[in-house]
Structures are given as C-alpha cells and as structure tokens.
Amino acid sequence: MKGYYIERNLSGMNELPATLKSDVPDPKPGKGEVLVDVHTAGFNYFDVLQVQGLYQHKPPFPYVAGAEFSGTISPSSPIPAGAPSWLRPGARVFGAGQGSYAEKIKVPFHTLVPVPEGMKMEEAAGLYVTYPTSYAALVYRANIQPGEYLLIHAAAGGVGLAALQIGKALGAKVIAACSTQAKLDVCLRYGADYAINYAEGAKGDWQKKVMEITKGHGADVVYDPVGMIVPSLKCIAWNGRLIVVGFAGGNIEKIPANLILLKNVAVTGVHWGAYSKNEIKKVPETWEALLKLFAEKRIKGVVYDKVFEGLESVPEGLRALGARETWGKAVVRVSKESAKL
Numbered sequence: 639m640k641g642y643y644i645e646r647n648l649s650g651m652n653e654l655p656a657t658l659k660s661d662v663p664d665p666k667p668g669k670g671e672v673l674v675d676v677h678t679a680g681f682n683y684f685d686v687l688q689v690q691g692l693y694q695h696k697p698p699f700p701y702v703a704g705a706e707f708s709g710t711i712s713p714s715s716p717i718p719a720g721a722p723s724w725l726r727p728g729a730r731v732f733g734a735g736q737g738s739y740a741e742k743i744k745v746p747f748h749t750l751v752p753v754p755e756g757m758k759m760e761e762a763a764g765l766y767v768t769y770p771t772s773y774a775a776l777v778y779r780a781n782i783q784p785g786e787y788l789l790i791h792a793a794a795g796g797v798g799l800a801a802l803q804i805g806k807a808l809g810a811k812v813i814a815a816c817s818t819q820a821k822l823d824v825c826l827r828y829g830a831d832y833a834i835n836y837a838e839g840a841k842g843d844w845q846k847k848v849m850e851i852t853k854g855h856g857a858d859v860v861y862d863p864v865g866m867i868v869p870s871l872k873c874i875a876w877n878g879r880l881i882v883v884g885f886a887g888g889n890i891e892k893i894p895a896n897l898i899l900l901k902n903v904a905v906t907g908v909h910w911g912a913y914s915k916n917e918i919k920k921v922p923e924t925w926e927a928l929l930k931l932f933a934e935k936r937i938k939g940v941v942y943d944k945v946f947e948g949l950e951s952v953p954e955g956l957r958a959l960g961a962r963e964t965w966g967k968a969v970v971r972v973s974k975e976s977a978k979l
C-alpha cells in the first residue's frame with residue numbers, strides 16, 4: 639500500500655517529500671484489532687513534532703506517520719469477538735492510531751467511533767483527538783459553569799475551536815485569543831462572544847482587553863494549548879482555573895507558585911490520551927456526551943478551507959500546520975471515495 643513512511647528523524651519540513659512510499663507492507667491486525675481503509679486523515683501539531691523526533695511517543699523506525707483518521711472497515715478485516723453489531727465491513731468509523739497517512743491502518747476495535755449519520759468523512763477525520771481533549775479539559779478539569787468567562791488561547795486551532803464550541807454549548811462566555819485578524823474572524827464565525835489578538839505587535843495589551851471585557855472580573859477559566867499560563871495570571875479571576883493543554887509556542891513555562899497562591903487559583907493539566915490507561919470509564923462517557931452535542935447540532939467539526947488532496951500532499955499539510963497557516967482541522971483526503979461518503 640501507499641504510506642507516508644518515516645525512516646529517520648527529519649530535521650525540517652523541507653525534507654518531508656522524500657518519504658512517501660508505495661511499497662509499505664499492509665498492516666496485519668492482531669487480536670482484537672480491525673483493518674480500516676483510510677479515507678481522510680487529520681493533521682495534528684504532534685504529527686509535526688513526531689516526524690522531527692521531538693514528540694514523546696517515538697515509534698521504532700521505520701514507521702508510518704499520522705494518527706487521526708476516518709474510514710470504512712475494510713472488506714478483508716477480521717471482526718473480533720465482542721465487537722458491536724454495527725461494526726461490520728463497510729461501516730463508517732473514525733479514530734486514531736499510529737499510521738493514518740496511509741491507505742490502511744489497524745486499530746483495536748473498541749477505540750473506534752461510528753461516524754454520525756449525515757456527517758462527512760472530512761469532518762469526522764479531525765474529531766477523535768481534539769473534541770474529547772477539550773471536553774475533558776473544560777468539564778473534568780475546570781468544572782466550567784454556565785455564565786463563566788472562558789479565555790481560549792490559539793482559539794482558531796484544532797483543540798481551540800473545539801473548546802470554543804464546547805464552551806459555548808456549556809453556557810460559558812467565550813473570549814477567543816489568536817494571532818491574526820483572519821483567525822479572529824473564524825472564531826467569531828464559530829460563536830466566540832469576543833475575539834482578541836495576542837500577537838506581539840498587536841494593538842494594545844491583551845490582558846487589559848480581557849479585564850475590560852470582563853468588567854474587571856477576569857477570566858474564570860483559561861484554556862491554554864500554547865504555553866501562556868504565566869501571562870494569563872495577569873487576567874485570571876479569583877477562584878480561576880488555568881488548564882495546561884499544550885506547548886504549541888515551543889516553551890514549557892515555569893510557573894511562580896506565589897502567583898497561584900496570591901490569585902487563589904488552580905493550575906491543572908489535561909492529558910486526554912492517558913485517560914484510556916488511567917480512567918477508561920471516562921472515554922465512553924465523553925464520547926456519549928460529545929455525540930449528543932453533535933446530534934443536537936450544538937457543536938460541529940471545523941475543516942480548514944483547503945482540504946489537502948492525496949498522500950502526496952501530507953508534507954504540505956504538515957508544513958502549513960507547523961507554520962501557523964491553518965485554522966480548525968486541516969485534513970488530507972487519502973482516498974478519492976472520501977468525497978462521496
């Protein structure tokens with residue numbers, strides 16, 4: 639099969655095109671696993687880090703890159719004992735595993751989620767990591783309440799736009815922060831109550847804007863996938879909660895403990911991928927809540943304007959994501975069938 643094979647760590651995005659291979663061995667499903675024909679794969683920031691050898695999960699070489707996908711259960715897939723009745727060859731599914739930038743991927747059957755009726759494969763391909771991360775962050779870690787001010791950094795990004803919509807669905811007043819006017823417009827289009835530019839050189843001081851918007855109260859919850867906890871302490875409310883989601887800015891902050899005490903706030907982290915190991919019952923609970931929100935049309939998957947076409951365009955997608963050009967979920971259509979499903 640065709641796959642985006644990584645044989646050594648790449649030092650930069652310019653090297654990426656060399657690694658698409660057409661003779662990657664088909665994955666062989668093991669016990670409890672199924673084979674999925676990939677239709678669309680999602681781009682995540684951690685994919686960019688992984689191909690450069692900078693991510694915590696380092697598969698042995700050679701490996702196929704990519705994690706998120708939507709697809710159909712392959713006609714040749716085994717159907718393990720205990721699989722639900724809907725899980726049959728041809729069933730539309732989404733999920734994540736190692737190696738989604740390929741024509742086929744194998745995954746444990748119990749990790750798959752059925753694509754909701756009427757949802758396009760492109761939309762489904764970008765849901766598996768971002769939406770539960772943002773739900774777990776806001777509900778389990780911050781216990782967000784209706785009417786609270788929620789400040790979201792990188793709000794037009796993958797996890798950011800998921801947090802924005804989930805926050806709105808839970809009744810929060812959302813302040814979206816990002817780096818360009820185009821991204822601010824995207825956030826407003828998807829329901830943000832306020833949008834502010836936090837880029838260096840943007841007019842005015844963004845923390846001051848948060849204090850003005852909240853009439854001196856400050857943000858009750860800060861959702862941070864960038865690494866902006868310390869500057870956010872300037873505009874946090876009494877009893878506020880700050881959620882460490884990621885470090886897209888490249889810097890892991892050291893947080894002065896005295897500020898946490900003085901502001902009477904809590905700094906908490908979220909590691910969605912580890913729920914399946916440490917708190918497995920939260921996984922189906924989270925998907926049940928999210929699928930209900932999708933069915934009620936209170937949230938939806940947001941696909942970046944440009945859908946990348948074919949595995950050949952994986953390097954371009956990764957480059958665009960790494961260069962902060964994309965918003966929402968950037969995805970690559972692996973199979974031409976995808977547009978029809």
Ligand SMILES: NC(=O)c1ccc[n+]([C@@H]2O[C@H](COP(=O)([O-])OP(=O)(O)OC[C@H]3O[C@@H](n4cnc5c(N)ncnc54)[C@H](OP(=O)(O)O)[C@@H]3O)[C@@H](O)[C@H]2O)c1
Nearest residue numbers: 683792795796797816817863883884885886887908909910
């Ligand atoms: N904790 C978890 O369980 C979990 C799960 C999924 C993802 N994450 C993490 O969350 C972060 C965001 O992931 P994502 O998939 O949403 O990524 P994404 O769609 O690429 O969004 C990241 C955004 O971060 C902002 N950013 C700020 N400084 C940046 C820099 N120096 N380089 C690149 N981007 C920068 C950019 O928005 P602006 O241009 O508006 O600043 C960019 O669009 C990543 O660190 C990822 O590893 C964590």
